[in-house]
Amino acid sequence: xxxxxxxxIGVDKVTMAEAVDRCLGFIDAGGPHLVVTPNxxxxxxxxxxxxxxxxxxxxxxxxPDGAGIVLASRLLGDPVPEKVGGADLASNLLKALNDRxxxxxxxxxxxxxxxxxxxxxxxxxxxxxxxxxxxxxxxxPEEEGEVVAQIRAARPDVLFxxxxxxxxxxxxxxxxxxxxxxxxxxxxxxxxVWAGAVPRAPQWMIRANLEWLYRIxxxxxxRRSLPPLVRFGLNVLRARAQRPNP
Numbered sequence: 001x002x003x004x005x006x007x008x009i010g011v012d013k014v015t016m017a018e019a020v021d022r023c024l025g026f027i028d029a030g031g032p033h034l035v036v037t038p039n040x041x042x043x044x045x046x047x048x049x050x051x052x053x054x055x056x057x058x059x060x061x062x063x064p065d066g067a068g069i070v071l072a073s074r075l076l077g078d079p080v081p082e083k084v085g086g087a088d089l090a091s092n093l094l095k096a097l098n099d100r101x102x103x104x105x106x107x108x109x110x111x112x113x114x115x116x117x118x119x120x121x122x123x124x125x126x127x128x129x130x131x132x133x134x135x136x137x138x139x140x141p142e143e144e145g146e147v148v149a150q151i152r153a154a155r156p157d158v159l160f161x162x163x164x165x166x167x168x169x170x171x172x173x174x175x176x177x178x179x180x181x182x183x184x185x186x187x188x189x190x191x192x193v194w195a196g197a198v199p200r201a202p203q204w205m206i207r208a209n210l211e212w213l214y215r216i217x218x219x220x221x222x223r224r225s226l227p228p229l230v231r232f233g234l235n236v237l238r239a240r241a242q243r244p245n246p
Contacts, residue, residue: 003062004078007235008053009038009046011064011073015081019063020092023183026060027103027157031182033060034172037086040068042165044228047235052166055173063089068229072236077243085206087190090160093183097157098126105129106154106181108147109137109162110191118195132156137163148175158183162191 001022003010014022026033036059038046046053056062063084064070073080097103105122107115119134133154139147151159159181161168168186176184192198 004064004073004076004080006043006069006072006076006078007047007232007239008050009043009056009062011038011062011069011080013080014061014063014084016084016088016092019061019084019089020096022061023089023093023158023185024096024100027097027182029182031180031184032176033181033183034176035059035061035063035089035183035185036169037063037065037084037089037186037188038069039066040072040232041225041228043069043072044232044235045166047232049166052169055166055169058173065089068232072232075236075240077240086185086187087193090185090187090190093158094122094126094129098128102128102130103157104132104155106132106151106156106159107134107162107191108151108159109135109168109187110195110197111138112136114192114195114197115162117197118191121194121196144175148178151179151181156181158185160185160187160191162187162189164188 002013004013012019023035036056038056042056046056063086064073064080065084065086067083070080070083094105107119107122109115115134115136119131122129123131133150133156135147135150159179161172161184163171163186165186165188168188172184172186189198
């Protein structure tokens, strides 16, 4: 599968349907596989963090999570087909598993009561899926072995990790081999959305590729999110200007 080069990271040129099929293929093949969903903020961080860039570039599937990545790919002359949002990919994968007869899912991250409610709602919405375990994200470094053992014992097909980026990508990369999970995927705030603890952007904003704006305003992340978004945009424009003429 070809990848579009977006500054320091490569992003798979896949549609949503193709990304779901790739994940199903990983499950059929057996583990372990890492799925990463970088947006512009993560891409900016990767440009300043070679270790994170290596983790992303070494992943089995890297999808363009955000309008910024899609626009950057077009400006740099190496376009991806469409936005493949991480939250939508996770939900579509659950639906695909349910439609084909089931699968085993583990949820890791966020607060105890939130992840428990998300597990309940996922099980209710997708009755053919088994939610084989869940665990909150508030564990100490010395407890990581216990967390890994709990996940291994549950034998999930899919592990959704909501520890925030880039912590969740680093955690999955560090433990992927011993976890042996066919699909390990960082999902950020998706588990909170599934639980109903955090509202997702209105559908019109999602369709207009403005979900990023909703997030930074609704979650009061302007001061944190705006600088990397501006820096990413400037770096893309700089890279575009440095491209050789065709």
